[in-house]
Amino acid sequence: MLKHRVIPCLLLEHGGLVKTRKFSEPKYVGDPINAIRIFNEREVDELMVLDIRASREKREPDYALIEQFAGECFMPLCYGGGIHSLSQAKQLFSLGVEKVCLQTSALENTRLISEITGSYGNQSVVVSADVKKGWFGGKHLYASCAGKSARITLEDFLTRSVEAGAGEILLNSVDRDGTMSGMDFDLIREVSRKHTVPLIAAGGVASLQDIRQAVLAGASAVAAGAFFVFQGPHRAVLITYPKYSELETLLGDMQDNESN
Amino acid sequence: MITILNYGLGNLNSVANMIRHIGGQCKIASCPDELLSADKIILPGVGSFDAGMTALKATGLQEALYEKVIVQQTPILGICLGMQLMTERSEEGNLPGLGWLLGEVKRFAISESQKLSVKVPHMGWNRLTVTRPNSLLSVEEECRFYFVHSYHVVCSEADTIARSRHGYDFVAAFAHQNIFGVQFHPEKSHRFGMKLLKNFMEI
Numbered sequence: 360m361l362k363h364r365v366i367p368c369l370l371l372e373h374g375g376l377v378k379t380r381k382f383s384e385p386k387y388v389g390d391p392i393n394a395i396r397i398f399n400e401r402e403v404d405e406l407m408v409l410d411i412r413a414s415r416e417k418r419e420p421d422y423a424l425i426e427q428f429a430g431e432c433f434m435p436l437c438y439g440g441g442i443h444s445l446s447q448a449k450q451l452f453s454l455g456v457e458k459v460c461l462q463t464s465a466l467e468n469t470r471l472i473s474e475i476t477g478s479y480g481n482q483s484v485v486v487s488a489d490v491k492k493g494w495f496g497g498k499h500l501y502a503s504c505a506g507k508s509a510r511i512t513l514e515d516f517l518t519r520s521v522e523a524g525a526g527e528i529l530l531n532s533v534d535r536d537g538t539m540s541g542m543d544f545d546l547i548r549e550v551s552r553k554h555t556v557p558l559i560a561a562g563g564v565a566s567l568q569d570i571r572q573a574v575l576a577g578a579s580a581v582a583a584g585a586f587f588v589f590q591g592p593h594r595a596v597l598i599t600y601p602k603y604s605e606l607e608t609l610l611g612d613m614q615d616n617e618s619n
Numbered sequence: 620m621i622t623i624l625n626y627g628l629g630n631l632n633s634v635a636n637m638i639r640h641i642g643g644q645c646k647i648a649s650c651p652d653e654l655l656s657a658d659k660i661i662l663p664g665v666g667s668f669d670a671g672m673t674a675l676k677a678t679g680l681q682e683a684l685y686e687k688v689i690v691q692q693t694p695i696l697g698i699c700l701g702m703q704l705m706t707e708r709s710e711e712g713n714l715p716g717l718g719w720l721l722g723e724v725k726r727f728a729i730s731e732s733q734k735l736s737v738k739v740p741h742m743g744w745n746r747l748t749v750t751r752p753n754s755l756l757s758v759e760e761e762c763r764f765y766f767v768h769s770y771h772v773v774c775s776e777a778d779t780i781a782r783s784r785h786g787y788d789f790v791a792a793f794a795h796q797n798i799f800g801v802q803f804h805p806e807k808s809h810r811f812g813m814k815l816l817k818n819f820m821e822i
Contacts, residue, residue: 361742433636455632455633457633
């Protein structure tokens, strides 16, 4: 039976690994290659690496570094950050990356999603949507590169992206990022009901029970950063990942539950 | 030496990375001449059935493969789309397949009542049931693999070596003489994939 995926999500900043809190205060957590080796040994389901500075600094993906990641990853690897053309995506796939994650370019225009999925299939593109609470409590789509609310709604953005061919949605909650304070299950429920493509829920994972709750709310996969790199109240850096058998026990009965 | 076929589809580097990691040697072949010396072949593939067949024809690799696989009986492993192309046809396209194995490719037919919980594509880690002894997968050991696909092979019980389940049981791997196919991605399946590729290297 298919198990729901649990995905460590690593953030890159100028070649180093960082972890943010609410999308700011990036804290250096170590060397990415070392972290990837540990996650590889832990036999993680999948790995996601996002360069949080590339688009902001109008930089290309760091191909040399990504090639090293791919050489260490014996599980599917998704890369995001600074991808603005089909030729960049092509280069990433040729290095050994399975999926590319798009946000900034997709917010401008969904054409790139169609171009990439036209050549590499729907499973090759993950569209990333960040959601942030507004002043009056409403939830808005957030453009992380620009650092402000996006001009279109979450609903429109996701509908257009999926129509353009995106095969998965990465849904992150800005206010919960790095806080390990629990996930926004209402948001996960709302998005998973409206879209049929697999949903990767992120933001705020504090426990294995959160992962289970997110799956119950409709997520096909759960991504987490802080939960897998920090340990204890002082946020000491310690890379961990549960055993497959633990995850299977945690998530094993999910398909039956959902169909009820 | 394993020769990985490059026909423009598929993540060749992931396959090459894993083969090197387990101590094997490999090279990438993009034209018929480069295939001549192969003693083992891997046919990877991501994408649509017709795109795959068109690319194999356009590069002249289809005929070269026939010579190697059918005439010379060189062992070959098809991965994902590569496995599907080895059959006679697919619901996904109009072009005939390579037809090395009796069988066809069908889209996952998930019943209405299961549609919310059993999504297509089948994406993620799943366990296998090995249905008969073979040189790729051992019957006793527990193994799991990473899958990403919306279509699956339907072939005879005699050729099937492993099944997996997504809504219903489907063929996860087949073997017919020197021809092997796996629906999952061994190159992305940790030690389980390494073991399988090692077994293929030792055939």
